[in-house]
Amino acid sequence: MSSLNEPRWLDPDEMAAWRGFVTASNLLNRRLERQLKEDCGLSHQQYEILVHLSAAPGDSLRMTELADKLVTSKSGLTYQVTQLERAGLVARRSCPSDVRGVFAELTDQGREMLRQAAPGHVALVRELLIDVLTREQLAVLAEGLGEVSARLRLDETP
């Protein structure tokens, strides 16, 4: 009876995992944000845009595709791409096969900015997360959170 009406609360271990996840995520974001801003005047989100573009064929991606990779809203991406465009790091290019489509493309200046920003960022990610964990912990994290992400992606657009 009670098991049907009462929710299954988190036991101490589960709670520790959940709180650890939330707290680590917040603290990390905060720290990376600060470092990137001071170091090269970029927000973490802007940095990630550059990263995803540089990893894409032709250093360019459709707006929607990029928004999906970043896990952000379309309007949020529109805003940030506009900012990066003003800074000369990204350019918009219209899509040949679809008049509605817009490509965000990394400029030479954007590539150079990324080349300059990446080392410090990666070093910090390493110091704060990667090098704190063992190889086994990293593997578990990758597999577990990969699965979590995959399932979340599926629920999004069924």
Next chain:
Amino acid sequence: MSSLNEPRWLDPDEMAAWRGFVTASNLLNRRLERQLKEDCGLSHQQYEILVHLSAAPGDSLRMTELADKLVTSKSGLTYQVTQLERAGLVARRSCPSDVRGVFAELTDQGREMLRQAAPGHVALVRELLIDVLTREQLAVLAEGLGEVSARLRLDETP
């Protein structure tokens, strides 16, 4: 030579862990945000404020202490507590031992809101994260990210 100038980039396993962490975090936040907003009109941040208050002795915490637990800025907390105060879920109380101090205290209405909101929230956290992972994965996550959080806390205020 090059090892001194070239940063240690992330190998595929490390990258998978890092991307998994960032992506899962974003997707989860997004999803929880949506659910809480629809379900009871609260943001995730506001919900967490209620949670931390209800877990504190006397259902109340100093503003600074609460901001630390939430991992947010003091000004951000001031804003959100004001919102919750307007909604009648939280009340401000001045501190007896320190004139500058302000306690945020959970009201009866706030307790009731939390009682109503918690089941749905916990169920979703379970569905999207906890129940997706094995007991071992959860343990690794708790320990690993707990350590990451602990180290980040130390750097914050040296």
Next chain:
DNA sequence: ACACCTTCGTTCGAATTTGAACAACAGGAG
């Protein structure tokens, strides 16, 4: 060709977040 439904990216207003600046106070060294 036509209606119909979906997709694309942007715009808009509202809500939120942040860091810096601030005033008021606490606490300790001298």
Next chain:
DNA sequence: CTCCTGTTGTTCAAATTCGAACGAAGGTGT
């Protein structure tokens, strides 16, 4: 006591975020 340094919470302007609404275009079935 008196300066000096650090803390506390708020205010402020600026930047960012989101969802809903939108116009425009793609794609499909008839």
